[in-house]
Amino acid sequence: MVPFSGWNMPVQYTNIMDEHNTVRTKAGLFDTCHMGEFNVKGANAKKFLQMMLVNDIEMLIPGKSQYSMMCYENGGIIDDLFVYMINEEEYMLVVNADTTDKDFEWLTKHKFKEVELENLSRKTGKIDLQGPLSEKILQNICNHNISTLNRFRFVDAAVDGKKVIISRTGYTGEDGFEIYSDSDDTVNIWNLILENGKEEKIKPIGLGARDTLRLEACYNLHGHETNEKISPVEASSGWAVRVHKTNFFGKEILIEQKKNGTKKINAAFEMIDKAIARDHYEVQKNNQEIGIVTSGTFSPTFKKSIGLAFIQKEFSSPGTEIDILIRGKAHKAKIIKKPFYPYKGKHIDIKEDQKWKIQKNLSTLKSMNG
Amino acid sequence: MENPKELKYTKEHEWVKVEEDNVVIGVTDFAQHLLTDIVFVELPEMGKEIEQGKPFMVIESVKSVSDVYASVSGKISKVNEDLQDNSGLVNDDPFGRGWLVKVKIKDAKEIDKLMSAEEYEKFCKEEENK
Numbered sequence: 381m382v383p384f385s386g387w388n389m390p391v392q393y394t395n396i397m398d399e400h401n402t403v404r405t406k407a408g409l410f411d412t413c414h415m416g417e418f419n420v421k422g423a424n425a426k427k428f429l430q431m432m433l434v435n436d437i438e439m440l441i442p443g444k445s446q447y448s449m450m451c452y453e454n455g456g457i458i459d460d461l462f463v464y465m466i467n468e469e470e471y472m473l474v475v476n477a478d479t480t481d482k483d484f485e486w487l488t489k490h491k492f493k494e495v496e497l498e499n500l501s502r503k504t505g506k507i508d509l510q511g512p513l514s515e516k517i518l519q520n521i522c523n524h525n526i527s528t529l530n531r532f533r534f535v536d537a538a539v540d541g542k543k544v545i546i547s548r549t550g551y552t553g554e555d556g557f558e559i560y561s562d563s564d565d566t567v568n569i570w571n572l573i574l575e576n577g578k579e580e581k582i583k584p585i586g587l588g589a590r591d592t593l594r595l596e597a598c599y600n601l602h603g604h605e606t607n608e609k610i611s612p613v614e615a616s617s618g619w620a621v622r623v624h625k626t627n628f629f630g631k632e633i634l635i636e637q638k639k640n641g642t643k644k645i646n647a648a649f650e651m652i653d654k655a656i657a658r659d660h661y662e663v664q665k666n667n668q669e670i671g672i673v674t675s676g677t678f679s680p681t682f683k684k685s686i687g688l689a690f691i692q693k694e695f696s697s698p699g700t701e702i703d704i705l706i707r708g709k710a711h712k713a714k715i716i717k718k719p720f721y722p723y724k725g726k727h728i729d730i731k732e733d734q735k736w737k738i739q740k741n742l743s744t745l746k747s748m749n750g
Numbered sequence: 751m752e753n754p755k756e757l758k759y760t761k762e763h764e765w766v767k768v769e770e771d772n773v774v775i776g777v778t779d780f781a782q783h784l785l786t787d788i789v790f791v792e793l794p795e796m797g798k799e800i801e802q803g804k805p806f807m808v809i810e811s812v813k814s815v816s817d818v819y820a821s822v823s824g825k826i827s828k829v830n831e832d833l834q835d836n837s838g839l840v841n842d843d844p845f846g847r848g849w850l851v852k853v854k855i856k857d858a859k860e861i862d863k864l865m866s867a868e869e870y871e872k873f874c875k876e877e878e879n880k
Contacts (some may be wrong), residue, residue, distance in 0.1 A: 393787040396812040588813045654834070656790050656810050678789040678812050685790075707792075707808070 386413040387477060392586040399589035401681040403552055407511035408574055408585035412558070414656060416480030416501040417489070421470040428492040429471060432629060434612055436622035440465040445532050447464065447551060447620055450483065451630035455611035455750065459483050460602050462549065464534060472545075474506075474558075476602045489699040505566025509573060510556030510585075510593075511709050512724070517577040518557055522546060526557070530729040546638035548726060551590065553597030555725025592677050595686065598648055604659055604674045605646050605688055613637035614690070616646040616718070644671060647696040648720065650702070651685035652712040662705040663689050670695050673704060679720065686720055687713075751779035752819050758861055759870035762819040765783070765845065766864060769852075770849055772828075775811070775821050776849040782841050787812045791837045792830040794851065800824060802860050807850065809840065818850065820858045828852035 389411070392399060398633040402408045420429060429437050435448035445464040449457050459479040464472040475483045484499050491497055508517055518589060519526055524537035548595035550556035561569055574582060593599070600606050606615045613621065613634060623635045657676035662669055676687030695702055701742040703710035711721060757765040763781035775849035782788065790810040800806040806826075814832040829851050833839060840848035855861070865873060 391787065391813060396785040400812075437849075592812060654790065655792070658815060678810070680812065 389414065390584075390624075391588045392469055392588040393584045396586070396588035397680045399583060399585045400592050402581070402583045403511045403585060403589065403593055404681060404689075405512065407509060407517055407556075407577055407582045408589070409507040409577070409582060410585050410590060410727055411471050411506075411570070412506045412508050413563065414477035414509075414733070415506055416473075416475040416477060416483065417504040417506070418473040418484060418494065418499040420473060420477065421466075423469060423494040424492040424494040425469050425471055428490075428495045429463065430625055430628060431492075432487060432490060433461075434464070434621040434628060434630060436625055436633065437463065437465070437471075437736055439622075439672070441464055441733055442467045443533055444733070445533060445534060445547060445618065447610050449562075449606070449617065449620060450486070451612065451628075451634070453629055455613075455630040455633040456608040457606040457612060457615065458486055460600060460606050460617070464545075464547070471479065472500075474520060475545055475689040478603060481579065485630065498528070501704075503563055503607075505561050505563035505569075506558060506565060507561075507573070508550055508552075508556060508558050510550045510552040511554050511582075513577070513580040513582070514554075514556045517573060517580055517582060518546070518559075518584070518634055520576050521572055530732065531726045533727055539571055540565075542569065544569065550725075551599055552593040552595075553719070553721045553725075554593075554725050555598075559689065579580055581615065589680075591675070592680055594679055594689070595675050595677055596719070596721035597723065598688065598721075600646070601675060610690065611637060611642070614642045614645055619661075641693060643693060645696055646674065646688055646690050647722070648686070648688055648716045648718045649702060649704075649713045649718075650682075650687075650716050652714055654685075655704075655706045655711045656685045657687045657689075657704045657711075657713065663691050664703040664705060664710060665692075666697050667703075667710075670702070681721060686716075751845070753778060753780075753867040754869055755867045757845070757865065757867065758864035759845075759873075760819065760821045760864055761873060762768045762821075763874075764818065764821045766821045768861060771837065771854060772852045773822055773824075773850050773855050775798065775818075775848050775853060777840060777844055778870070779844050782848070783846045784810060785811045785816060786841070788837045789849070791833040791840065793831075794826050794832065796826055796827045796829065796863040800826065800853065809837075820853075821864065822855050823857060824855040826851050827854045834839060837861075 426446045429515045433448040449460045462471040462474040522539045529548045545560040547558045663671045672689030674688045679686045763778045792808045795806045800820040802823045806820045807818045
């Protein structure tokens with residue numbers, strides 16, 4: 381067990397390699413109760429979140445979630461998070477454990493009138509079921525047909541008679557679900573899933589494999605690829621910044637950065653020399669420092685050493701050779717196109733979104749015409 | 751796994767086997783369990799001088815980098831080349847094919863300071879209960 385953002389968390393239940401492969405080939409269960417959940421509701425909830433977050437809430441429909449970031453006016457990332465649209469006037473934010481209190485303070489400080497903000501983190505339990513056999517395992521014990529649930533969709537459902545939110549999202553590059561429940565029910569749901577997944581050889585997965593899985597999929601980890609001194613564009617997540625929005629924190633600088641680019645960006649690399657790069661190791665080109673490693677590990681899937689680095693943009697195109705200083709010695713590496721491991725699960729159903737939007741526009745038109 | 755009686759042990763969970771004026775150094779089964787998933791062993795250069803109690807090479811698991819401390823002082827006389835391509839040998843056979851280096855030892859008296867298998871087992875129990 382290791383202390384992690386005020387929680388005691390297992391790095392591994394058995395060993396990282398085995399847990400990692402279990403998620404890639406079967407199914408694994410993660411205790412993610414440490415993450416924070418906020419409820420945001422009220423007539424101005426959407427307007428408020430549009431101001432606070434870089435992605436566009438207008439792209440959501442009820443029952444759909446979206447990756448976003450919360451930035452300071454100078455573009456620095458306070459946190460990266462998921463927004464769940466419950467209905468036009470109610471949203472759930474899922475934030476990182478370490479930043480939960482800071483996020484809540486920042487949101488409270490800038491809250492609009494007619495917005496209610498509630499920190500549900502302590503009352504909400506969260507577990508992630510990830511891997512190709514997840515759907516089969518979860519379907520046995522929940523009352524909702526989840527085979528039709530698409531990526532980034534969520535539904536209210538029940539497991540063992542207890543209310544849950546089942547969301548087809550995750551942090552591994554595999555198909556899978558995140559399951560939110562009242563924290564009093566979470567242990568039971570955890571045990572029930574493990575019991576029901578026995579035949580599929582499900583295993584509990586620790587923080588160690590959570591990190592190797594997300595790194596292969598090239599998902600950022602706050603405090604590594606993103607932090608208060610790095611902007612979404614620098615973190616190579618500029619795609620989530622919607623500059624057409626009316627106004628939001630960081631808009632001005634992020635528009636400029638999206639247009640003109642930044643000096644440094646985050647890029648993926650693999651080692652050529654036999655060695656493992658770890659975070660904070662210096663990256664060099666021609667003996668000059670060009671940046672640092674933000675995450676690095678040995679990839680259990682590809683059996684090689686991989687990582688992400690925050691480096692000068694001119695050295696970030698795939699194929700470029702760089703050096704990484706490991707215990708004082710330069711070791712060769714090369715830039716690789718992201719991600720190492722493309723998402724293997726279900727995809728987004730855009731048609732469903734469009735249908736909803738047409739209906740919504742029709743009803744708005746109708747109400748306007750009285 | 752039993753700690754072989756003929757070996758000597760350190761508090762840093764290394765074992766030492768005396769072979770005339772050379773000693774063989776490896777990590778114990780207890781250590782490989784703690785390290786898990788060893789994916790890379792950075793062997794020292796031949797001829798490198800090492801000093802008892804000081805780190806002289808590293809073992810990397812998926813998650814962490816760990817120093818290996820010199821059990822004795824001396825000069826590296828051989829390294830286990832098999833670990834270059836198969837570092838998992840340290841996990842699979844820590845007292846055998848997973849050996850790390852051979853050292854031409856400077857002062858045989860240093861070996862007397864090390865623990866017997868029995869003493870080491872007691873030490874591990876204390877560590878586990880910490």
